[in-house]
Amino acid sequence: MGLDQLLKKLKNNGYKVTQQRKAIVQILVLNKGKIISVEELLKQVKKIYSKTNLTTVYRNLEILEHIHLVHKVMNEEGKAYYHINELDSHHHHIICKGCGKTEVVEYCPIDYLSQVAKDKKIRLTEHKIELYGYCEECEKLNGLKEEDDKIH
Amino acid sequence: MGLDQLLKKLKNNGYKVTQQRKAIVQILVLNKGKIISVEELLKQVKKIYSKTNLTTVYRNLEILEHIHLVHKVMNEEGKAYYHINELDSHHHHIICKGCGKTEVVEYCPIDYLSQVAKDKKIRLTEHKIELYGYCEECEKLNGLKEEDDKIH
């Protein structure tokens, strides 16, 4: 989805298209395929519309998540990261721990897992599958870092 | 693993077995098969050793997680829940959203997913698979709640 379509989706859901919303969505699109923290998002948004406030970013991320335009990822420390939803169809992500780059994985074992749950008398309503690793570039950087460690 | 073995594992890792640690592990064992929040854990721990402090609970959960005796689950709001690790072997959990009950799922598609990642030039280092739903009992309670909703 392009910027226009995303803004249209906001409008269609009864939300006004404000300067701040435009800037937030724009930055999210610019960071497509990469998770981004809320402060980092604000930092970049301010380059487009400098008046934007942190509270506004939080409030809008909630809205964007609600209409499924963005996806929220919680890290182990309980800090939220966001990225724009690339596909309409169900999928999961591989997230690079070095640079935050995300890759889409279309495979999902949910049907099988639902049956496993059903056998245990549980009705599944949600599932979370998140894969973490290092992309080629970050792997190289890590290698260099390790070299450095050896020297010092 | 029984309480004694768990405390031995603490000792073997160079940690002292304090009153607080004993109480914390005891309560975690008592809540086996169920995720529990930190305050709830403290509340129950205090019944055994009333002097226990919240800070101590946090510090020890970190240790217990580090030696793989407990497993941490983050909810969407960034709040942590813990439960004792039932098995030595790799597995995942189904968590009941009603009562926090956990069920072990031994199936894991990680080998396949690692290959998918490898094809995308990513080396997987971690993965998170969490399944959420409602157990039979909570399902019944939900049903009753819905009945209530219809009446009022």
Add this chain to the structure above:
DNA sequence: TTATATGCAAAAGATTTGCAATATA
């Protein structure tokens, strides 16, 4: 015009930290 959205400041909630006191081995 008018309801929605924003900014600011303050609050809330979870978790962490420094440091002096305490308990374990």
Add this chain to the structure above:
DNA sequence: TATATTGCAAATCTTTTGCATATAA
């Protein structure tokens, strides 16, 4: 006894809320 552990209070960090003001439709 020596070192790890704890408790307390304060700090930190992220996120949320109330309310007056500003803005999109």
